[in-house]
Amino acid sequence: MKPKIAAQSGTFESSDVIFLIEPLPDNAGRKLEISSTVMQQFGSSFNRIVEDMLDHYEMTDIHLIAKDKGALEPTIKARLETAIKRSLELQEGTVK
Amino acid sequence: MIRNSKKRRTMLYIPGNNPAMIQQGGIYGADSILLDLEDAVALNQKDAARTLVRNMIKVVDFYDAEICVRVNHLSTPFGLADLEEIVPLQPSAIRYPKTESPEEVAELLRIIEKIEDRHGLPHNKMTLHAMIETAMGVQNVFNIASMFSRVDAITIGGQDLTADMNIIYTPDGLGIDFARKRIVMAAKASHIDVIDTIFPDVNDEEGLRKETEYAKKIGFTGKAVINPRQIDIIHEVFTPTEEEIRKAYRIVKEFRANIADGIGVFAIDGKMVDAPVVARAEYILRLANVEVVTGS
Numbered sequence: 529m530k531p532k533i534a535a536q537s538g539t540f541e542s543s544d545v546i547f548l549i550e551p552l553p554d555n556a557g558r559k560l561e562i563s564s565t566v567m568q569q570f571g572s573s574f575n576r577i578v579e580d581m582l583d584h585y586e587m588t589d590i591h592l593i594a595k596d597k598g599a600l601e602p603t604i605k606a607r608l609e610t611a612i613k614r615s616l617e618l619q620e621g622t623v624k
Numbered sequence: 625m626i627r628n629s630k631k632r633r634t635m636l637y638i639p640g641n642n643p644a645m646i647q648q649g650g651i652y653g654a655d656s657i658l659l660d661l662e663d664a665v666a667l668n669q670k671d672a673a674r675t676l677v678r679n680m681i682k683v684v685d686f687y688d689a690e691i692c693v694r695v696n697h698l699s700t701p702f703g704l705a706d707l708e709e710i711v712p713l714q715p716s717a718i719r720y721p722k723t724e725s726p727e728e729v730a731e732l733l734r735i736i737e738k739i740e741d742r743h744g745l746p747h748n749k750m751t752l753h754a755m756i757e758t759a760m761g762v763q764n765v766f767n768i769a770s771m772f773s774r775v776d777a778i779t780i781g782g783q784d785l786t787a788d789m790n791i792i793y794t795p796d797g798l799g800i801d802f803a804r805k806r807i808v809m810a811a812k813a814s815h816i817d818v819i820d821t822i823f824p825d826v827n828d829e830e831g832l833r834k835e836t837e838y839a840k841k842i843g844f845t846g847k848a849v850i851n852p853r854q855i856d857i858i859h860e861v862f863t864p865t866e867e868e869i870r871k872a873y874r875i876v877k878e879f880r881a882n883i884a885d886g887i888g889v890f891a892i893d894g895k896m897v898d899a900p901v902v903a904r905a906e907y908i909l910r911l912a913n914v915e916v917v918t919g920s
Binding site: 606607613620 | 642668
């Protein structure tokens, strides 16, 4: 699936991560820009979580920017799920 | 006798959209942790908080604390979505805000049980805490507290109640005093816990102690907490003193010995001990985590 709109989730607070997602032109694939305060120790794990979730939602033609401030895995997954659903205009029970 | 066997001296509010606070929630020693999807979450972050709380409940260790989730009211665009995400996780309890009538609770339970049926979950594990924070809720509180076996605690929301009554909150709590006492009496008559409202000034420790002592005196079983700094003071107030524990221990021990001999009423230090005194003593020992060893 391709993002319908640009969307974001999360914050710049400690133990949180902010994700920004925007659509790319057709057949552009995935462009990921990930930075983290714990990149050296946990960078590969962070990348894997992101890739797995993008695979799960079959996301393509997506530009994703992540700025991590040491978020735990459940937080990373929650924030990315929220950003993806917002970009697909799938989220329910919220004020847009 | 209170139906619930858990201690609920403190219930720590944690905003549902704050990962740092959620992951640290268990270390402060509160008896209950309340993950809040309602007032502590901005209207345009409800989806984010719901997803975060769902993920965190699955993996974060909150130690011995009871985990409750305050969902949004079903009249908002968020309430149903909250229940759909949270009920399958079966936290200890769902806290429902601005409860005004037993019909509302019946409708809420109908939805919860429908979700539980879909997930093959029992109807008797997760309980419900009804928040009383409107004048109508205060008027209907006994029926709310007494008609449903899944409601095992009621709480007073002082801030919303003062707003609903169009009065200004004052530190002496005068404006909500009638509501406090009515809510306590409804809980006692229904044999469930009753938890007092928050104390908003986190820097006023003396004021917190005074208000907590008053809440204990009129019958509350615990108090809501908005900052971990408030936990120790509230625990001190609600935890029995050593003298109270020793006395309660003697009462229960002698009662058990006497009852075995067919004696129901007796005296300790010249004061009559009968069933209500024993029930009170047993409650004190439960709060203090003390077991009576009989036959020694």
